[in-house]
Structures are given as C-alpha cells and as structure tokens.
Amino acid sequence: MANPTVRIENQSVYSSRMEKFWANFKANWQLHLMVCLPMFYLILFHYVPMYGIQVSFKTFSPRAGIWGSEWVGLKNFDKFFGYYLWKEVVWNTVAIAGYSLLVGFWPPIILALCIHINTGKILKKVTQRVSYVPHFISVVVLVGMINTVLNPVTGFMAYFIRIFDIKDYVDIRGSREAFRHLYVWTGEWQGLGWSSILYVSTLSSVPAELHEAAKIDGASRLRRVWSVDLPTLLPLMALQFILSSGGILSVGYQKAYLMQNAMNHEVSEVISTYVYKNGIRAGDASFGSAVGLLQTLISTCLVFFVNWIADLLSDGEYGVF
Amino acid sequence: MKKFLALFLALVLVLGLVACGGKKTDTNKDGDGDVVNLTVGLAPSMYISSYTENTMTKWLEEECGVKLTFVEYAGGTDVATQISTTIAARLPLPDILIGIELDAVTRNRYGQEGYFYDMQDLFADKEGASKTFWTRLQELSEQDQENTILQMTNPETGAIYAVPTMETSLVDSMYYQTWINKEWLAKVGMSKPTNNDELLKVLRAFQKTDCNGNGQKDEIPLMASVNGNLSCFVIDWLLNTFTYYDRATGYIVEDGKLVRVGTTDEYREGLKFIRQLYKEGLLSSLVFTSSGAELKSMFTPADGVAKGGIVLGHLTLHSSDSSPVLDQYEPLQTWGNAVRRATTCKLKNFISGDCENPEKAFEVMMKLWTKEGAIRNRYGNKGTDWTEADEGAVSLIGIPAEFKIIKYKDTAQHADNWGLVHCTLNTNAEYESAQVDEKDVTAGMIRRLKMHAESSKLYDEAAAKHNPKVTCMPLILTAAEQEETQMERINVPNRTSKYQTYFITGQEDINSDATWNKYLKTLKDDGLDKIVEQDQKIYERQLERLGK
Numbered sequence: 001m002a003n004p005t006v007r008i009e010n011q012s013v014y015s016s017r018m019e020k021f022w023a024n025f026k027a028n029w030q031l032h033l034m035v036c037l038p039m040f041y042l043i044l045f046h047y048v049p050m051y052g053i054q055v056s057f058k059t060f061s062p063r064a065g066i067w068g069s070e071w072v073g074l075k076n077f078d079k080f081f082g083y084y085l086w087k088e089v090v091w092n093t094v095a096i097a098g099y100s101l102l103v104g105f106w107p108p109i110i111l112a113l114c115i116h117i118n119t120g121k122i123l124k125k126v127t128q129r130v131s132y133v134p135h136f137i138s139v140v141v142l143v144g145m146i147n148t149v150l151n152p153v154t155g156f157m158a159y160f161i162r163i164f165d166i167k168d169y170v171d172i173r174g175s176r177e178a179f180r181h182l183y184v185w186t187g188e189w190q191g192l193g194w195s196s197i198l199y200v201s202t203l204s205s206v207p208a209e210l211h212e213a214a215k216i217d218g219a220s221r222l223r224r225v226w227s228v229d230l231p232t233l234l235p236l237m238a239l240q241f242i243l244s245s246g247g248i249l250s251v252g253y254q255k256a257y258l259m260q261n262a263m264n265h266e267v268s269e270v271i272s273t274y275v276y277k278n279g280i281r282a283g284d285a286s287f288g289s290a291v292g293l294l295q296t297l298i299s300t301c302l303v304f305f306v307n308w309i310a311d312l313l314s315d316g317e318y319g320v321f
Numbered sequence: 322m323k324k325f326l327a328l329f330l331a332l333v334l335v336l337g338l339v340a341c342g343g344k345k346t347d348t349n350k351d352g353d354g355d356v357v358n359l360t361v362g363l364a365p366s367m368y369i370s371s372y373t374e375n376t377m378t379k380w381l382e383e384e385c386g387v388k389l390t391f392v393e394y395a396g397g398t399d400v401a402t403q404i405s406t407t408i409a410a411r412l413p414l415p416d417i418l419i420g421i422e423l424d425a426v427t428r429n430r431y432g433q434e435g436y437f438y439d440m441q442d443l444f445a446d447k448e449g450a451s452k453t454f455w456t457r458l459q460e461l462s463e464q465d466q467e468n469t470i471l472q473m474t475n476p477e478t479g480a481i482y483a484v485p486t487m488e489t490s491l492v493d494s495m496y497y498q499t500w501i502n503k504e505w506l507a508k509v510g511m512s513k514p515t516n517n518d519e520l521l522k523v524l525r526a527f528q529k530t531d532c533n534g535n536g537q538k539d540e541i542p543l544m545a546s547v548n549g550n551l552s553c554f555v556i557d558w559l560l561n562t563f564t565y566y567d568r569a570t571g572y573i574v575e576d577g578k579l580v581r582v583g584t585t586d587e588y589r590e591g592l593k594f595i596r597q598l599y600k601e602g603l604l605s606s607l608v609f610t611s612s613g614a615e616l617k618s619m620f621t622p623a624d625g626v627a628k629g630g631i632v633l634g635h636l637t638l639h640s641s642d643s644s645p646v647l648d649q650y651e652p653l654q655t656w657g658n659a660v661r662r663a664t665t666c667k668l669k670n671f672i673s674g675d676c677e678n679p680e681k682a683f684e685v686m687m688k689l690w691t692k693e694g695a696i697r698n699r700y701g702n703k704g705t706d707w708t709e710a711d712e713g714a715v716s717l718i719g720i721p722a723e724f725k726i727i728k729y730k731d732t733a734q735h736a737d738n739w740g741l742v743h744c745t746l747n748t749n750a751e752y753e754s755a756q757v758d759e760k761d762v763t764a765g766m767i768r769r770l771k772m773h774a775e776s777s778k779l780y781d782e783a784a785a786k787h788n789p790k791v792t793c794m795p796l797i798l799t800a801a802e803q804e805e806t807q808m809e810r811i812n813v814p815n816r817t818s819k820y821q822t823y824f825i826t827g828q829e830d831i832n833s834d835a836t837w838n839k840y841l842k843t844l845k846d847d848g849l850d851k852i853v854e855q856d857q858k859i860y861e862r863q864l865e866r867l868g869k
Contacts, residue, residue: 062411063434082808084816084847147615153541153607153628154618162537174610174826262547262609262822278811282427283405 056290069286076290079278085269090249093270096256097248099184105241107192109233112199113225128200131193143258146186147173174263183259183268198240199233206232238310238318245306249295271295355386357681362392362415364400366740368733375736376702381694385685394421401427408436414673417682419739420486422669426803429475432482433800438672438679439480444473450683453690454484461487467867468795469666476862477799483668484686490753491777492635493551494661496568497558498776500632500650505532505540516656517562517594524603527630535626542603544620544629549613552635555604556595556821562657563591565791569662571814572793572856579793579857581849583817584841592824592831599825609822613638621646636773642765652776659783696724700755701737707755714756717767718774722756729762796859806855809848816847 025032051066056076058069080086111131118124137145149156150172161169172178206229214224253272260268271291279287311319365372372378372391382389392415394403400421407414414436423431431437444451458466465487473481488494501513509526524542532540545555560566564587565573572579582588598604607615620632621644631653634640640647672682688694693703700707710722753774759767803810820840824831831837 060409061434062408062436065411079808082812084812147612151607151611151615153539153611154615154622169606171607171610176828262818263826265819265822280405281402282424283401283408283431285405285409 052289053293055286056293058286060284060286060289072286076286077294079287080274080291080294083274083278085266085274088266089269089271089274092267093249093251093272096180096183096251096270099180100187100251101241101244101248103184104188104191104195105237105244107188108195109199109237111192112196112203112233113229115196115200116203116229117221117225128193131196133193134190135194137190139252139254140258142186142190143255146182146259173259174261176264176267179259179264179267183255187255198236202233202236203229235318238314242303242306242310242319246299246303248302249299356382356388357386357678358388358390359417359676359678359682359685360390360392360415361417361419362394362404362421363419363739364395364421365393369736369738369740370734371736372739375739377697377738380697380702381685381688384688385681387681387685389685413675416673416676416678417685418671418673420669421671422667425472425668425797426800428482428668429477429480430800432475432480433478435674437482438674438676438682439482440484440672440679440683441479441481443680443683444481450680450687453687457690457692465666471797471863471867472666472668472795474797476797476859477801482671484670484683484690486667486669488662488667491781492637492753492773495552495777495780496554496660496662497633497655498552498635498773498780499558499653499655500634500772500776501653502527502532502627502630502632502649503651504649505530505627505630508532513653514656517559521598521603524598524630525601528601528603532630533626533628539628540630541605541619541628542630543598544605544616544631545608545633546605546611546613546616547609548611549616549634549639551638553613553616553633553639555608555633556825557660558633558655558657559595559598560588560591560657561655561660563587563594565658565660565787566591567660567792570793570795571817573791574793574860575791579853579860581853583821584844584849589831589837592821595825596827596831600827609826617641636769640769642763642769644765647765647768647772650772652772652779654779655783657783658787659780661784692723698739700724700726701728701735706737710756716754717757717759717770718753718777720754723754725756726758726761729757729766793860794863796856796863798855798859802855802859806848806852809852812847813844813849813852816843 055066055069057071057073058066059072059075060066060069064070083089115124115127118127134142147155152158152161152169152171157169157172160166172182210228211224214228219227249271251270251272253270253276256268256270257273257276260273275288275291278284279291307319307321361372363372369375372393373389378389381387394400401423404414404418404421404423405427408431428437432439443449444454447455458469461469469485469487473483473485475482492498505527506513506523509523509530509532511523511526514520514523527540527542530540531538543555545553547554547556554568557566557568564582564585566582566588571582573582573585574580595604599606599608605611607619611619616634617639619628620634620639621641622628625645627646627649632639632650636647670686672679672686676682689698696707697703704727706728707724707726710725714722714725716722753770820829823829829836829840
C-alpha cells in the first residue's frame with residue numbers, strides 16, 4: 001500500500017518541478033522553439049524508423065509493407081552466419097575499426113597541440129587549412145589516387161622500383177598484409193586535419209591566466225602542454241573515444257569495396273561490403289536490416305563498456321552517462 | 322527581436338515541411354489528343370547530352386504517338402541498387418525501364434510481386450506488336466534463340482517480365498582476345514606459339530630479352546587484368562587449353578551429367594600451368610589488381626614503348642586508337658577452346674507494374690527492336706548520320722553491309738541517339754556490319770576494326786573445333802529452388818574463386834595433393850553436391866522443355 005505522506009511529498013516536488021519548467025519555458029520560449037527543429041529531426045529520422053526493426057525478422061515485401069510482411073524468425077541472421085567467411089568478415093571489421101581508432105585517436109590531438117603552441121599566425125593558418133583539404137576528397141578519388149601512386153608499372157611506385165632497381169617487387173594493392181595499413185593510414189592522412197578542429201577550438205579556450213601562472217612557476221612550454229593544455233582536453237578526448245568506440249562495427253562499405261580485389265578479398269571483406277553485395281544490391285532489405293540491428297546491439301554494448309571503463313579510470317569524472 | 326527571430330525560424334520549419342511533400346504526377350494520363358505520356362528510367366550514357374531533346378526520342382515519339390520523359394539513374398551496378406531501393410521505399414517506378422540488369426531471382430521476384438508487368442500475352446500475339454521481336458530473333462543461331470526464350474520465361478509460371486537486350490556482336494562475345502607483339506617475336510627469333518609448351522618458351526624469351534630496346538627491364542611477357550571486363554579473361558583462356566571452361570555456368574556435360582569444372586583434374590592441371598607462369602613472372606603480377614583503365618595505359622603507354630609481349634584485351638576498351646604501339650600487335654589464335662559469352666541475352670528492359678498503358682510501352686520497346694530502331698539507337702539519325710547500304714556493299718571486315726555510315730559519331734557529347742548501352746539488339750557494334758567510307762574515319766579506327774575482325778575470324782575458327790555437346794545451357798532457377806540453395810550459391814562460387822586466386826598466386830599450393838583435397842572437401846562442406854544435384858534436375862527439366 002502506498003504511503004500517503006510520501007505521495008503528497010512527491011506530488012509537491014513534482015508540482016514544483018513543473019512550475020519551474022514552465023517558468024523556464026516561458027522565459028526562454030524562443031530558445032525552446034529553436035530546439036524544435038533538431039528534436040523533430042531526431043524523432044523523425046532516428047526514433048520513428050525504429051519500428052522498422054521488425055523487418056529483420058521478416059521477409060520484407062514492399063507490396064505488403066512492414067507490418068504485412070511474413071515473419072521468418074531468425075532466417076535473416078542465419079544468412080549472415082551461414083556465410084563461409086562470416087568470422088573473418090566480423091574480425092576484419094573490428095580490426096579495421098579498432099586499428100583506425102587507435103591510430104587515429106592521437107594524431108589529431110598532437111596536431112592540435114602543435115598548432116596551438118605555434119606562435120606564427122600565418123604558419124598556423126596555413127597548417128590548419130592544408131591539413132583540412134584532404135577531408136574534402138571523395139572516397140572514389142582517394143582510392144583512384146592510391147591506385148595511381150601504388151601501381152608498380154605505371155604509377156609513382158614504378159619510379160622507386162626503377163631508381164632502387166628492385167627486382168622482386170610486389171603489388172601492394174593486392175597484399176593481404178598491407179591492406180589494413182593502407183586503409184587506415186590513407187584514412188588517417190585524409191581525416192587528420194578535420195579531426196583536429198574540435199581540439200584546436202577547445203585549446204583556444206584555455207584561460208591565459210593558467211599559462212601565465214605556470215610561466216611564473218617556471219614551467220617550460222612542454223611542461224605547460226602537459227600540465228595545462230592536456231588536462232583541458234581530457235574530457236573531450238574521453239567523449240570522443242567513447243563515441244568512436246560505438247562505431248567499431250561500422251566500417252563504411254565504399255572504401256573497402258573500392259580497394260577490394262581478388263587477392264586481398266579475405267581481409268578486405270567487411271560487414272558492410274558483404275551486406276551491400278548480398279543484401280542491398282539484390283533488394284533484400286530484411287537481410288540488410290538484420291545485420292544493421294546486430295551491429296547496433298554490439299556497438300551499444302561497446303559504448304556502455306567503454307563509458308564504464310572511462311568512469312572507472314577517472315573516478316566518475318569523464319563518463320558520458 | 323528575439324520574438325521575430327523565433328517566428329522566422331518557425332516559419333522556415335513549417336515551409337520546409339510543406340516543401341517536402343510532393344504532388345505525384347500522373348504520367349499515364351493522355352496528354353494532347355491521343356498522345357500517351359510515358360516515363361523512361363535509364364542510366365544515361367556519358368556521351369549523351371540530353372535524352373529529352375534527343376532526336377532518337379523525337380523519332381520514337383512520332384512513330385509511337387507518345388510523349389517520353391526521363392528518369393536518370395547512376396550507371397553501373399548501382400542501377401540495380403537504385404531500383405531495389407525505389408521498390409523498397411514503395412515509390413513508383415517509371416513506366417519503362419531500360420538497361421537495368423537484375424539477377425534472375427530478383428527479376429522474377431519483383432515480377433511476381435507485381436512491380437514488373439507480365440508481357441506473356443503481348444509476346445504470345447506473334448502477329449501483333451511483338452512481330453518485330455520474333456522476326457529479328459530468327460537472325461540468331463538456333464542455340465541463341467533457345468537460350469533467349471529459356472531465359473526470358475519464368476520457369477514456374479511462364480511469365481515474361483523483360484524484353485531482352487541481345488549482344489550478338491562477334492567482338493563483344495569473346496571472353497578473350499589475345500594479341501601478340503610480332504616485333505618482339507622477330508627479335509627473339511621465334512614464331513607464334515601453337516601450344517602451351519611453345520607459349521612457355523616464347524614468354525621466357527620475351528622475359529630474358531630487352532624486347533622494346535629501351536635498356537630497362539620493363540617487359541611484361543603476358544599482360545592482362547581479370548578486372549578488365551570484355552576480352553580480358555586470361556585465366557579462362559589458359560584453362561581452356563586444358564578443359565572446357567565457361568565461367569557463366571561453371572559446368573561441362575558428360576553423358577548427360579553435369580560436372581563442376583572447378584573440381585576436375587584437368588582444371589587442376591590448368592591451374593598448375595598458370596601458377597608456373599605467375600611464379601616465373603611471365604604472367605603479369607598485376608593481373609588481379611589492375612583495372613581496365615590501368616591495362617589500357619600499360620598496353621598502349623604514353624611513351625610509345627610497348628611493354629607487353631602477349632596482351633589480352635578489347636581494343637576499344639583497353640587500347641588507344643592513336644597509339645603507334647598497336648602496329649606491333651596481331652591476333653594470336655587460341656589452341657584451346659574459344660568460349661563465347663553465353664549471356665548474349667540480357668534481360669534488362671521492363672515495363673513497370675504501375676504503367677497504365679503497357680501496350681503502348683511495349684510498342685515503344687518493340688520499336689527499338691526494329692532494324693531501324695537498333696541502328697538509330699547506336700548510330701543516330703537516318704539520312705544525316707547513316708543511310709541504307711549501297712547494293713552489294715561490304716563492311717570494313719568484309720561482311721555484307723546492313724547500312725552505310727555518313728557521319729562518324731566520335732566521343733563528343735551529342736543528342737542523336739541513346740548510346741550503345743541501351744540497344745535492344747546489338748548486331749553491329751564496332752561497325753561490324755556497316756559500310757564505311759575509309760576517308761571519313763581515322764586511320765586508328767580502321768586499324769582497330771581490322772584487327773578486331775581478324776581476331777573474330779580466328780576465334781570463330783577455334784570455336785568451331787570444340788564439341789558443343791559439353792556446353793551447358795544457362796540454368797534458370799525457380800524462387801523455391803533459389804531459396805533452397807541460397808547460401809550454397811553464395812559460398813561455393815566465392816570459395817572456388819578464392820582458391821583459384823590463391824592457387825595461382827601461391828598462397829595455397831596447387832601441387833600439393835593434401836591442399837587440393839582440402840579444397841575439394843571444403844567445397845563439399847559448403848554444399849557443392851546439393852547445388853549440382855539441383856542443377857542437374859533443372860538441366861533435365863529444361864532439356865525436356867526444349868524437346869531434347
């Protein structure tokens with residue numbers, strides 16, 4: 001039986017919160033109205049489509065619609081786990097995403113620090129802009145550039161082979177061992193400048209007083225980076241790491257698909273390329289949806305796990321939720 | 322000010338939402354008088370500047386009494402993806418779809434679900450609009466006719482969801498065109514190889530000698546790319562010197578039984594030979610990694626110095642007409658089987674299930690199947706771009722001319738035809754059957770056409786030697802059959818292809834019995850026997866249907 005006293009107390013708190021909310025709403029109604037647009041976007045494109053998850057357990061027929069399609073249980077998941085390379089496909093995805101995360105996490109921070117400690121205004125601006133440009137190159141063009149550079153007969157590589165008189169050269173584009181490095185480091189080259197933007201802007205908000213105080217205490221430039229700049233970046237770094245870990249199973253299909261060939265197929269086949277070839281292209285929306293659901297579930301678990309680790313290591317300071 | 326800003330933002334939001342809603346245009350309603358409006362979905366050719374203002378479009382509109390509007394899709398394999406997503410999103414399809422390649426199961430599934438119109442009755446009336454189709458079909462070989470009808474028809478219901486695109490051009494139907502450098506041959510003092518042993522000797526001689534005389538060791542004895550599409554399939558060429566190997570079916574027929582070529586001893590011997598070529602550096606190490614465009618830059622390099630001893634490729638796609646390097650090459654006749662692409666029939670043209678006037682849409686498609694329609698589709702306007710051939714005239718390759726070219730259409734953009742990819746009956750690619758005045762075309766083009774013609778002739782001679790009884794017709798599965806072996810049909814071909822590459826590149830040892838047996842066992846575990854058993858039943862069913 002509910003305790004009437006507690007209920008009255010709760011009601012009183014609830015009522016006061018509501019009052020507080022309405023008071024706040026009335027005072028800032030313009031801001032609330034502006035929030036409507038992103039909220040509407042979120043609801044329409046991220047929450048409403050969730051009802052379509054059921055397609056993963058159905059054979060989707062556009063004529064019958066999502067609700068009218070026939071239930072088939074776990075058949076669509078069997079199609080994924082029935083593929084002879086499914087373990088490799090999952091491993092390739094995790095390996096590429098994990099490698100990208102580890103390799104790609106530090107360089108933007110280092111670049112941002114370098115830009116930040118640089119006192120030359122022109123050099124600073126040029127460095128920033130030059131490092132952003134590759135971000136705007138499309139994946140198709142990027143892979144075309146990789147092929148042009150690495151072709152050992154007609155590409156730049158041919159010059160090196162000739163200059164150094166290399167007898168037994170291999171075509172790196174077909175090398176299973178080289179694929180992940182090529183994928184990750186070209187991605188790193190392309191995204192380095194762009195990824196550093198957030199860090200650069202955070203560093204620009206470091207209070208000058210902190211640096212002055214450190215200077216008075218006799219701290220060198222490097223010491224100030226270590227003791228002032230880096231601690232400022234830590235919460236952002238934790239947030240970025242936690243969010244990136246969610247994407248560990250989401251390697252996009254385009255680059256892997258374009259870089260794929262018969263020789264590196266076993267390491268270049270990732271979840272998205274497999275789904276594209278055997279699901280989307282064949283109009284099998286259910287299969288694509290089932291794999292998507294699987295990826296989402298694992299990614300969500302990973303985000304929670306990494307958040308828990310961050311919480312644990314920072315005594316609850318850097319966890320996001 | 323704040324209120325003003327908020328009101329403005331709210332207005333933008335509302336207007337944005339209103340703008341998102343679109344009014345569906347009814348495309349099938351009669352327009353002016355008896356003119357019927359039809360929408361046509363296609364992947365545009367890069368050489369066509371406009372489809373709406375295209376003279377081919379105007380001709381079709383006049384002939385059929387229609388008004389055509391176009392929905393343009395991105396090209397390549399993405400077209401099928403776009404159609405699939407359009408259907409999945411429950412958006413209406415254009416009335417006519419041209420040049421959309423879907424696999425048989427997807428095609429039949431969409432047909433059965435009503436997205437494509439069943440043209441069975443329209444085709445059944447052989448004296449009606451489909452007369453053109455049946456008449457022109459007679460021009461093809463008996464086997465091609467059989468295969469076409471087999472592929473067009475749904476094996477379960479007899480429904481016909483697509484009008485085929487026929488690619489019967491000699492040049493385009495070759496899996497491999499082989500070109501040998503005659504100057505290099507003279508330099509090493511050898512003659513054209515006529516068997517594998519001689520091939521090995523010639524390639525080794527090319528490798529040891531500075532054949533192109535540039536002082537660099539940049540000669541590639543055997544140059545090809547498995548990614549180059551037409552005429553590039555070097556592995557098929559070499560395997561066919563050991564066994565009959567058609568990549569489209571993967572089978573040979575022995576005493577009425579289907580045998581998977583990828584499991585036979587002859588296939589293994591073929592792979593051993595290719596492995597030897599690869600290991601010795603005779604076969605280009607770029608064979609699995611280079612694209613068709615890269616092959617072109619290696620076959621006819623900008624520096625004018627030949628790099629390849631024997632090159633596999635389609636001259637139109639993989640060489641440059643203007644390159645002096647091409648003068649050094651001549652076709653090499655295969656001593657093995659010359660397999661023609663069995664997929665001359667491509668089911669790429671549909672009438673949408675939403676089309677309100679399918680008879681009119683069918684009439685338009687049949688217009689493309691007329692001789693005039695096909696030539697217009699490829700070469701442009703009658704009277705200005707081409708005309709009737711002179712009495713007794715022959716084409717550049719010496720066969721009776723079907724028409725005469727007036728104006729050569731080069732690669733500049735124009736709006737006089739729909740481009741080759743949308744042809745419904747392509748018998749005349751590369752001016753094979755055209756009367757051409759040599760002064761109107763470039764010397765490079767004449768050279769290419771003549772080289773292609775010679776190559777076709779040699780290929781034909783070789784093809785005539787092999788036993789047609791071993792070839793397997795295209796096998797058409799029902800939806801239930803596809804469902805039954807869906808995973809096996811993904812796993813077995815993928816595994817075979819993977820091992821083929823690994824055996825050749827040495828990542829797996831083709832000479833080891835243990836490895837070979839492991840490969841066979843893996844295929845069995847993947848469900849090879851299940852597929853073969855099912856295919857045997859389908860094969861027998863189709864034989865029965867053909868009355869054989």
